[in-house]
Amino acid sequence: MAKRSEIHFQQGVSLLDFQSKYGTEEQCQKHLFQLKWPNGYCCPRCAHKQYYFVRSRSLYQCQNCRSQTSLISGTIFSSTKLPLTVWFLAIYLVSQSKKGISSLKLMRFLGISQNAAMRLKHKLQMVMKQADDEKPLKGFIQVDDVYWGGKHSGGKRGRGAEGKTPFIAALERNEKGNPLFIRFSRIGAFTIDQIQRWGERHLISQSLVVSDGLACFAGFQAINHSHFSINTTSRYRNSDFTFFDWLNTVIGNVKNAMLSTYHGICHRHLPRYLGEFCFRFNRRFKLPILLNSLIYYSVKSNPIPERQLRRAEDWW
Numbered sequence: 055m056a057k058r059s060e061i062h063f064q065q066g067v068s069l070l071d072f073q074s075k076y077g078t079e080e081q082c083q084k085h086l087f088q089l090k091w092p093n094g095y096c097c098p099r100c101a102h103k104q105y106y107f108v109r110s111r112s113l114y115q116c117q118n119c120r121s122q123t124s125l126i127s128g129t130i131f132s133s134t135k136l137p138l139t140v141w142f143l144a145i146y147l148v149s150q151s152k153k154g155i156s157s158l159k160l161m162r163f164l165g166i167s168q169n170a171a172m173r174l175k176h177k178l179q180m181v182m183k184q185a186d187d188e189k190p191l192k193g194f195i196q197v198d199d200v201y202w203g204g205k206h207s208g209g210k211r212g213r214g215a216e217g218k219t220p221f222i223a224a225l226e227r228n229e230k231g232n233p234l235f236i237r238f239s240r241i242g243a244f245t246i247d248q249i250q251r252w253g254e255r256h257l258i259s260q261s262l263v264v265s266d267g268l269a270c271f272a273g274f275q276a277i278n279h280s281h282f283s284i285n286t287t288s289r290y291r292n293s294d295f296t297f298f299d300w301l302n303t304v305i306g307n308v309k310n311a312m313l314s315t316y317h318g319i320c321h322r323h324l325p326r327y328l329g330e331f332c333f334r335f336n337r338r339f340k341l342p343i344l345l346n347s348l349i350y351y352s353v354k355s356n357p358i359p360e361r362q363l364r365r366a367e368d369w370w
């Protein structure tokens with residue numbers, strides 16, 4: 055387990071290192087090819103291994119069935135007008151910025167329009183959320199009910215308060231109690247029904263869930279988890295009880311970073327912002343891995359069309 059200071063001062067990927075690896079279109083294409091076809095070209099229609107490269111249109115044509123495909127088809131880069139170097143640089147900036155990076159800053163760094171920067175940013179956020187949502191938490195899980203927005207977005211709990219968007223914050227800890235992974239998910243309300251739907255999607259069965267005793271969390275019992283609640287308001291209040299410190303600290307850090315980096319987060323897109331911070335936190339020990347895994351998941355992600363980008367996220 056690395057200490058917080060080790061995480062804070064770890065060597066990231068320098069811009070020079072990044073540029074020497076992904077600074078040209080050819081380098082990005084080569085990397086994309088390796089991720090897309092790790093065992094060499096394979097026709098998406100007939101699985102034939104031989105191809106002609108149509109240089110004028112950058113297309114790969116199957117020597118057997120003659121169907122054509124591009125490197126970017128079927129990936130997050132599908133139908134983009136931006137060069138891959140711009141995408142890769144965006145991935146670098148997003149992955150290495152601990153507190154996130156606004157679309158305005160991306161626009162300036164990348165030399166593209168703010169709309170293009172916004173679309174690119176949201177696509178990457180969705181990739182990050184989807185990547186983590188595929189991996190349920192397991193073992194020892196601590197959960198808490200949190201709200202975003204309203205009058206006191208970082209402050210006092212406002213269960214059910216108007217203008218606030220509820221989300222569940224979960225932290226997987228190891229046997230020593232140290233934090234491993236987090237999952238912050240928007241939910242409709244803190245009801246037993248919704249907590250169970252969330253638990254079925256995001257926790258591996260027979261986990262041990264610990265909460266501060268909000269009634270809905272008892273719902274975990276019925277879906278094959280053990281649940282314990284710890285009362286934080288009475289007898290532990292004045293002791294040196296620090297069980298909830300880790301999760302509270304992470305929640306506070308994420309909220310503060312979101313408030314300072316982004317102005318006016320649209321509530322229906324809150325899940326993808328939360329997903330972005332969770333993705334980085336979950337890979338916090340190795341910044342180079344963070345960069346590579348965001349490239350990897352971008353290539354493996356299905357294309358995200360405009361209508362999906364505009365739509366509110368599914369909560370689960």
Ligand SMILES: [Zn+2]
Pocket residue numbers: 097098099100101102116117118119120121
């Ligand atoms: Zn073919």
